[in-house]
Amino acid sequence: MSYTTQTQTSMEAAGESAGNEFLAFTLGREEYGIDILRVQEIRGYEPVTRIANAPDFIKGVVNLRGTIVPVVDMRIKFDLGTPTYDQFTVVIILNIGGRVVGMVVDSVSDVTTLTPEQIKPAPEIGTTFDTDYLIGLGTLDERMLILVDIDKLMSSAEMGLIEKLAA
Amino acid sequence: MTIDMSQFYQVFFDEADELLAEMEKLLLALDVSAPDSEDLNAIFRAAHSIKGGAATFAFTDITEVTHMLESLLDRIRKGEMALTPEHVDAFLVAKDVLTMQMDGHHHGSSVDQAAVDNVCQRLKALSQGAMADAPVAAPAPAVATAPEPVATPVVDVDGNCRFRIELPEVPQKDVDALATELGLLGTIEQEALDDKRAVFILTTGESQDNIVAICSFVLDPDDLKITYHAAPTAASADAVPGTPAEDPGYGIFEPENSPATAPQVSTPAADAAAVPAGEVKNYGRRATDKEGASQESSSIRVSVEKVDQLINLVGELVITQAMIEQRIAALDPLHHERLLNSAGQLARNTRDLQEAVMSIRMMPMDYVFSRFPRMVRDLAAKLGKKVEFVTRGAATELDKGLIERIVDPLTHLVRNSVDHGIEMPDKRKVSGKTEAGKLVLSAAHQGGNIVIEVSDDGGGLNRDRILAKAKSQGLPVSDTMPDADVWQLIFAPGFSTAEVVTDVSGRGVGMDVVKRNITAMGGTVDIRSIPGTGTTIAISLPLTLAILDGMSVKVGEEIYILPLGYVIESLQPAAVDVKEVAGQGKVVKVREEYLPLIPLYQIFAIDPRFEDPSQGIIVILESDGKKAALLVDSLVGQQQVVVKNLESNFRKVAGISGATILGDGGVSLILDVSALLRSSRQLNADPVFF
Amino acid sequence: MKTILAVDDSGSLRQMLSFSLKAAGYGVIEAIDGEDGLNKAKQQTVDLVLTDQNMPGMDGLSLIKALRAMKNYQSVPILMLTTESGDDIKAMGRAAGANGWLVKPFDPTRLTEVVKKLIG
Numbered sequence: 001m002s003y004t005t006q007t008q009t010s011m012e013a014a015g016e017s018a019g020n021e022f023l024a025f026t027l028g029r030e031e032y033g034i035d036i037l038r039v040q041e042i043r044g045y046e047p048v049t050r051i052a053n054a055p056d057f058i059k060g061v062v063n064l065r066g067t068i069v070p071v072v073d074m075r076i077k078f079d080l081g082t083p084t085y086d087q088f089t090v091v092i093i094l095n096i097g098g099r100v101v102g103m104v105v106d107s108v109s110d111v112t113t114l115t116p117e118q119i120k121p122a123p124e125i126g127t128t129f130d131t132d133y134l135i136g137l138g139t140l141d142e143r144m145l146i147l148v149d150i151d152k153l154m155s156s157a158e159m160g161l162i163e164k165l166a167a
Numbered sequence: 168m169t170i171d172m173s174q175f176y177q178v179f180f181d182e183a184d185e186l187l188a189e190m191e192k193l194l195l196a197l198d199v200s201a202p203d204s205e206d207l208n209a210i211f212r213a214a215h216s217i218k219g220g221a222a223t224f225a226f227t228d229i230t231e232v233t234h235m236l237e238s239l240l241d242r243i244r245k246g247e248m249a250l251t252p253e254h255v256d257a258f259l260v261a262k263d264v265l266t267m268q269m270d271g272h273h274h275g276s277s278v279d280q281a282a283v284d285n286v287c288q289r290l291k292a293l294s295q296g297a298m299a300d301a302p303v304a305a306p307a308p309a310v311a312t313a314p315e316p317v318a319t320p321v322v323d324v325d326g327n328c329r330f331r332i333e334l335p336e337v338p339q340k341d342v343d344a345l346a347t348e349l350g351l352l353g354t355i356e357q358e359a360l361d362d363k364r365a366v367f368i369l370t371t372g373e374s375q376d377n378i379v380a381i382c383s384f385v386l387d388p389d390d391l392k393i394t395y396h397a398a399p400t401a402a403s404a405d406a407v408p409g410t411p412a413e414d415p416g417y418g419i420f421e422p423e424n425s426p427a428t429a430p431q432v433s434t435p436a437a438d439a440a441a442v443p444a445g446e447v448k449n450y451g452r453r454a455t456d457k458e459g460a461s462q463e464s465s466s467i468r469v470s471v472e473k474v475d476q477l478i479n480l481v482g483e484l485v486i487t488q489a490m491i492e493q494r495i496a497a498l499d500p501l502h503h504e505r506l507l508n509s510a511g512q513l514a515r516n517t518r519d520l521q522e523a524v525m526s527i528r529m530m531p532m533d534y535v536f537s538r539f540p541r542m543v544r545d546l547a548a549k550l551g552k553k554v555e556f557v558t559r560g561a562a563t564e565l566d567k568g569l570i571e572r573i574v575d576p577l578t579h580l581v582r583n584s585v586d587h588g589i590e591m592p593d594k595r596k597v598s599g600k601t602e603a604g605k606l607v608l609s610a611a612h613q614g615g616n617i618v619i620e621v622s623d624d625g626g627g628l629n630r631d632r633i634l635a636k637a638k639s640q641g642l643p644v645s646d647t648m649p650d651a652d653v654w655q656l657i658f659a660p661g662f663s664t665a666e667v668v669t670d671v672s673g674r675g676v677g678m679d680v681v682k683r684n685i686t687a688m689g690g691t692v693d694i695r696s697i698p699g700t701g702t703t704i705a706i707s708l709p710l711t712l713a714i715l716d717g718m719s720v721k722v723g724e725e726i727y728i729l730p731l732g733y734v735i736e737s738l739q740p741a742a743v744d745v746k747e748v749a750g751q752g753k754v755v756k757v758r759e760e761y762l763p764l765i766p767l768y769q770i771f772a773i774d775p776r777f778e779d780p781s782q783g784i785i786v787i788l789e790s791d792g793k794k795a796a797l798l799v800d801s802l803v804g805q806q807q808v809v810v811k812n813l814e815s816n817f818r819k820v821a822g823i824s825g826a827t828i829l830g831d832g833g834v835s836l837i838l839d840v841s842a843l844l845r846s847s848r849q850l851n852a853d854p855v856f857f
Numbered sequence: 858m859k860t861i862l863a864v865d866d867s868g869s870l871r872q873m874l875s876f877s878l879k880a881a882g883y884g885v886i887e888a889i890d891g892e893d894g895l896n897k898a899k900q901q902t903v904d905l906v907l908t909d910q911n912m913p914g915m916d917g918l919s920l921i922k923a924l925r926a927m928k929n930y931q932s933v934p935i936l937m938l939t940t941e942s943g944d945d946i947k948a949m950g951r952a953a954g955a956n957g958w959l960v961k962p963f964d965p966t967r968l969t970e971v972v973k974k975l976i977g
Contacts, residue, residue: 172873182867417958
């Protein structure tokens with residue numbers, strides 16, 4: 001089954017580079033996990049400068065110690081929960097291949113270590129994300145983390161963050 | 168041990184590039200009739216060094232050319248052959264060929280083998296030609312006095328040296344005592360000078376040090392003069408034992424001639440003390456050599472990214488400092504005097520730091536200027552003109568980013584001056600000018616800008632022709648226009664100046680491109696021209712790309728920055744001056760001219776305060792000779808902003824050229840004025856952005 | 858670790874010398890001309906000096922002479938690097954106090970071979 005093969009390949013890739021540590025965060029009522037090595041820092045939400053004609057989920061750009069960093073709101077992108085901006089709103093600053101991106105989420109829970117046995121292939125249907133962007137589902141006691149291949153997602157045409165894929 | 172030699176190539180290429188550039192510079196500056204011996208030495212050394220590197224890295228084609236170059240140069244620098252203009256020409260061609268070969272190895276570009284053969288032939292012919300009538304007299308006194316290896320001792324087969332020891336005036340008994348003492352060191356002969364002073368010729372394996380030491384018992388070593396004396400038997404190949412029959416490319420002198428007993432011939436101190444001024448060995452080091460060498464040893468190579476990162480961090484610091492300043496401004500100076508003083512100190516330190524960091528990116532204009540002497544020389548020769556080329560202010564510094572971008576526009580302008588500005592020698596003579604035209608390229612700092620001028624004493628621009636041409640092209644002109652405005656017409660797109668302005672027909676010179684490039688760098692171009700006297704084109708650029716003079720404008724809640732260079736004026740139009748053109752959007756009448764209106768809120772999909780132009784403000788912008796009126800809500804102010812790249816973490820955004828950080832830490836976008844104007848035509852027909 | 862002072866005005870040659878010698882297990886100090894070499898030799902007494910002959914400013918021969926005049930360099934082996942394989946330059950080098958010569962171009966193998974002969 002081509003599907004399984006794909007998932008395992010990305011699991012292996014993630015396993016090698018990530019050391020299986022994931023940053024857990026929530027979007028709406030779902031809990032997600034991303035490779036901790038991609039996370040540069042976590043900040044509160046600050047006012048952004050809007051980019052004209054950009055899609056809704058691209059909130060704009062902010063100044064991160066002198067560099068201009070785009071901020072995307074995953075809640076808008078994946079239509080999860082209500083995008084509110086208050087003192088609890090969190091921006092995860094990601095570093096994807098040298099490019100820095102801010103990602104707005106509802107909250108950040110913790111950093112979790114998952115063994116390969118705890119990671120199950122994602123079902124083909126039933127998640128908000130295209131399975132292409134998923135590493136799998138992580139289970140930890142009662143919790144279930146949707147593990148996102150953040151590299152792949154952020155460089156996708158869908159996010160429109162990178163030049164070659166611009167409209 | 169096998170080592171991949173290719174890892175050293177890059178350094179060799181860089182170094183060879185520098186050496187070739189240096190060689191060209193020296194060749195161009197050579198006075199053929201009286202060449203400076205130091206310059207000849209330096210040219211020789213450059214060829215020699217390249218040869219050494221090329222041979223090491225097995226670039227045999229380069230070795231071959233440099234070898235010929237080197238041997239010819241060697242004979243010239245030694246005065247065995249007189250320098251002629253043909254030599255200089257051939258050397259310059261050889262330099263070009265070497266550059267081509269180097270590029271071939273480096274970038275894999277094609278190498279014109281015919282050109283290589285040609286230059287080899289030429290160099291060969293030159294060296295043979297000289298063989299025929301060699302030896303010629305030394306070409307110039309400078310060469311005649313080329314330093315012979317004065318401090319080179321002559322060594323005989325036993326490894327002994329012959330010293331000539333000239334004594335000061337001392338009592339005869341001391342001379343005798345010395346002769347006895349020194350005689351123990353080897354064989355000694357004694358002579359007398361005209362003034363009765365004694366001279367010893369000592370053949371010994373001992374060092375000059377020891378001789379001095381012995382003499383110092385009876386006299387002051389400072390009065391002693393020790394030189395090497397011609398050997399009774401010429402040092403020959405036999406003098407070097409240990410040369411193996413099969414040459415492995417190295418050798419070690421025979422063991423018993425170990426360093427401890429090797430002739431120790433001189434010490435710097437003894438040299439200085441014992442050798443009269445005229446004979447002190449001249450290391451031949453020129454001031455510039457010294458400078459270059461010390462620069463090299465006291466500098467480090469740092470990647471541009473690191474420097475830019477530093478500039479970013481300092482930019483951040485500047486903003487933080489501004490925030491502190493803002494917050495403490497409200498404090499009572501009486502109660503917080505010390506805090507306020509410290510904050511003032513912080514402000515000064517921050518500014519100094521920013522300046523210092525910015526200066527790291529600065530490079531001297533010489534980087535650009537140095538490529539022109541050759542171009543002017545070749546172009547003048549091709550056109551049959553005589554041009555004296557002068558550069559001034561080559562040490563003036565400019566941001567690295569700008570320096571790379573100024574090369575093309577300057578090349579256009581310099582070429583233009585030689586091609587169309589400076590007249591043919593006979594024509595100049597008729598006008599009572601010197602046969603050789605003068606072309607001056609200068610750079611100077613003026614305030615926060617650098618002003619680069621290309622100035623010629625040629626025929627000047629022809630006002631009537633420019634006006635006639637402009638009229639025929641339908642440009643809005645009048646016969647009473649001031650000169651400065653007339654000259655600006657040559658920057659209009661499609662205005663072929665070459666055919667019109669001067670009598671020399673040639674390719675159309677893209678002055679519009681020059682102007683566009685310079686505007687894109689945030690600079691301006693001015694022309695001053697007097698008929699029959701000459702033309703000066705002055706380019707004014709900001710010192711760095713990282714800082715921009717901007718006008719901030721507000722639309723809705725957004726603040727945008729307009730580069731001031733594009734802004735002509737801003738005004739609030741009367742309602743009657745705004746007209747709707749069917750299918751073309753709105754136009755605004757400004758000073759009898761209808762300009763397309765670009766409503767910024769519409770382009771960027773913003774909710775503005777004013778949709779009606781007569782309530783908002785229009786900013787008249789000009790780029791590439793095209794004008795338009797940008798509608799905004801209000802003007803906020805003018806300020807210098809630090810330009811940040813949007814694309815490093817995001818992507819190019821249509822209509823935006825970059826971003827900057829405002830005093831409150833927020834981000835403001837910088838408008839791409841050229842793009843806005845370019846698209847203003849199709850604006851209403853078809854949404855251009857996204 | 859034995860330390861070698863490599864004096865050459867050519868950066869690529871210096872880099873190659875340095876790389877090859879380091880690969881062979883020696884410590885390397887680089888100098889860009891005679892004067893620089895002399896200064897560096899004063900700062901630290903090295904086990905071997907390799908010097909180019911033709912350099913701007915103080916050339917190789919002058920450097921060798923200056924070194925031999927220093928107490929701690931009387932017995933330090935000095936090897937001349939030269940493009941001239943002519944005998945007169947060898948004679949001059951020998952007279953100045955060099956222990957041997959190495960003709961450029963040389964490959965790293967020859968370089969380490971002759972260095973080993975001199976300082977093991």
